Amino acid sequence: MKKIFSFGQKKRQNPSNSFAAPRRDCGVRASGRNAGYLIRDKDLGKLHKAASIGDVAKVQHLLLLRKQDMNDLDKVKRTPLHLACANGYPDVVSLLVERKCKLNLCDNDSRTPLIKAVECQQEECATILLEHGADANLVDANNNTALHYAASGLNKDIAAKLLKHKTNIEAKNKEGYTPLLLAITENNHDMVDFFLKNGANVNASDKSKRTALMIAVSSEPTGIVSLLLRYDVDLSCQDIYGCTAEEYAIVSGYPIYHQLINQYEIRKKHNQRLSPQINSSERVSTTGFNLGGPALDKELQKSPVQTSGRRIAGGNIL
Structure with a gap:
């Protein structure tokens, strides 16, 4: 994978002037x-x-x-x-x-x-x-592995059979992509959902330490970000340049991503602060922090979705 940053030193950079979306090489x-x-x-x-x-x-x-x-x-x-x-x-x-x-x-x-x-x-x-x-x-x-090819070919039936026969769901190719990360680069919601439901690590990262969420927010809105945020995403993860998923979201050009991440942070804080002694009527309602469904679909329709026409060929998505 090509480097997308050019730094003279290893100190953390401001993503607003050094960040670029990851190139989708998948191997x-x-x-x-x-x-x-x-x-x-x-x-x-x-x-x-x-x-x-x-x-x-x-x-x-x-x-x-x-x-x-x-x-x-x-x-x-x-x-x-x-x-x-x-x-x-x-x-x-x-x-x-x-x-x-x-x-x-x-x-x-x-x-x-x-x-x-x-x-x-x-x-x-x-x-x-x-x-x-x-x-x-x-x-x-x-x-x-064969599971990488199943993820690339968007074939859940073959993927399910491979998992049944003990295929490693966390196997990484030379670019560091797990089958989950590869499904995200394909913008395939159903395949991402399949891997997550079968225990794939939602915080998996490629060789540049870009997590599933970082990769997802680098593309046009499809609902995959909302899907990932239903799992235990670690927002503190940083790529090799010190950038977090939130910073990826900020520079993505899609405000909905930053909103979803903020909602996730708030919901997670509320859940962590809940005490077993507090009864249900006293708990803070989090119904305003909906990470999916019709509300999200409306927001996605407002976003300037671009059709990329990407395809995998010779290791690159064009």
């Missing part, structure tokens, strides 16, 4: 069914080619002849299993798995068949691999 390639391999017939042996086009009968015939090892690598270190997963052929995947192929071999980018299946959103193929013991915590060349 994850574009996900989706169009993220498959570039395949050239001349680079493939018979078994690899049959697997890449889903020809189950041909794959079975070649395996019976035993002229090719099902774990053989092609010129870019792909196994037949990699190709079947990327192109979405669960019948071929099942056949190879039943024949005890190696599940965790890596291609040139250190991606396992499971990572490739998730990257290409081939849920059925990913499920077969998980059920047969594929390691869900292996990482690619950028330290992304």
